[in-house]
Amino acid sequence: xxxxxxxxxxxxxxxxxxxxxxxxxxxxxxxxxxxxxxxxxxxxxxxxxxxxxxxxxxxxxxxxxxxxxxxxxxxxxxxxxxxxxxxxxxxxxxxxxxxxxxxxxxxxxxxxxxxxxxxxxxxxxxxxxxxxxxxxxxxxxxxxxxxxxxxxxxxxxxxxxxxxxxxxxxxxxxxxxxxxxxxxxxxxxxxxxxxxxxxxxxxxxxxxxxxxxxxxxxxxxxxxxxxxxxxxxxxxxxxxxxxxxxxxx
Numbered sequence: 001x002x003x004x005x006x007x008x009x010x011x012x013x014x015x016x017x018x019x020x021x022x023x024x025x026x027x028x029x030x031x032x033x034x035x036x037x038x039x040x041x042x043x044x045x046x047x048x049x050x051x052x053x054x055x056x057x058x059x060x061x062x063x064x065x066x067x068x069x070x071x072x073x074x075x076x077x078x079x080x081x082x083x084x085x086x087x088x089x090x091x092x093x094x095x096x097x098x099x100x101x102x103x104x105x106x107x108x109x110x111x112x113x114x115x116x117x118x119x120x121x122x123x124x125x126x127x128x129x130x131x132x133x134x135x136x137x138x139x140x141x142x143x144x145x146x147x148x149x150x151x152x153x154x155x156x157x158x159x160x161x162x163x164x165x166x167x168x169x170x171x172x173x174x175x176x177x178x179x180x181x182x183x184x185x186x187x188x189x190x191x192x193x194x195x196x197x198x199x200x201x202x203x204x205x206x207x208x209x210x211x212x213x214x215x216x217x218x219x220x221x222x223x224x225x226x227x228x229x230x231x232x233x234x235x236x237x238x239x240x241x242x243x244x245x246x247x248x249x
Contacts, residue, residue, distance in 0.1 A: 006046060038066075040052065040067060040070045042071075042074060042076075050144050050240070051076040051079075052071065052076075053080070053081060054078075054080035055082060056080050056081065056083040057082040059087075061084075061087050064083065064090060064091060064107075065087075065093065068080060068091045069094045072095045072098075075110060076110065077108075077143050078095070078098065079139070079140065079143045080106065080107040080108075083106060088107050095109050097109050097110075103131060103135045104132055104133075104235070105136065106135065106140075108139060108143060112143070112145050113145070115146070115247070118145065118146055118246050119172065119173020120146075120148070120149055121138075121147065121172065121173065121242045122149050122168055122176070123138045123148060124154060124162075124178065125151075125152045125153060126155030126156070126180065126181065126183075126184075127181070127204065128153050129180065129204045130178045130180055130202050130204055132235075134150065134152065134178045136235030136239070137238040137239040138239065139239070140236050140238075140243075144240070144247075146242065149172070155179065155185050156184045156185055159188070162185070162188065162189070166192075169189070170193070172193070173245075174196045174198065174246050175196070175197050176198045176238045177189050177199050178202060178238075179199070179200070179202065179219075180201065180202035180203065180204030180209065180215050181205045181206075181215065182205075182209075182214060182215065183199070183218035183219050184218065186199035186224070187218075187224045187227070190222060190226065191223075191224045196228065196245045197224070197226070197227045197228070198228045198238045198242055199219040199228065200229075200233075200234060200235060200237075200238045201232050201233075202215065203232055211232070212233065215232075216229070216232055
């Protein structure tokens with residue numbers, strides 16, 4: 001249930017056009033819905049401003065499709081992360097308008113338009129290999145009603161590539177920086193701007209990157225003040241955090 005839907009119901013009840021019993025029945029319809037293997041939280045958007053998101057890893061295609069169908073039937077934005085092609089095939093059988101982003105491993109449907117009063121979320125990557133994580137971040141931010149711009153492959157190995165996008169850096173409200181290897185790019189960006197910077201370490205790199213641990217530790221120890229760091233390869237977490245920072249209360 002969205003906050004606007006609740007306001008309409010309360011206004012109708014106050015005006016006398018909606019009985020107390022009918023109001024209770026309508027509100028109870030938005031209680032958590034049990035599917036046996038999952039409990040779909042239809043009140044999450046009312047509490048947090050964002051609907052429930054499906055994490056597909058570890059779920060069967062039929063389980064993901066069943067959850068997605070329940071969310072989509074209420075016209076809520078559908079976002080499913082870490083999805084395989086098999087997950088998407090099962091979802092598409094039930095939701096014909098569903099779209100699959102193979103790079104980001106994300107399924108979407110009912111994408112909302114950008115919300116008024118929000119700035120732009122800029123998603124940057126150090127290298128081309130970091131794009132899958134960046135796609136997850138960008139699509140998450142888009143599904144939560146943000147305007148999103150992307151800039152790829154501007155790592156510190158060629159710092160002039162980053163500086164060529166100075167105008168985009170200056171107009172962004174929140175910047176997500178995705179980097180593997182030594183994870184240096186967020187520190188550089190953090191020293192150039194006066195807006196929140198969210199650093200996303202990726203598991204991209206040679207042996208001593210330790211699957212992204214080297215980039216994670218570098219970002220946690222950044223000399224640029226105020227950088228927020230999420231977990232390794234957690235594009236969804238970065239997109240969610242950016243949405244919280246960027247929304248108008």
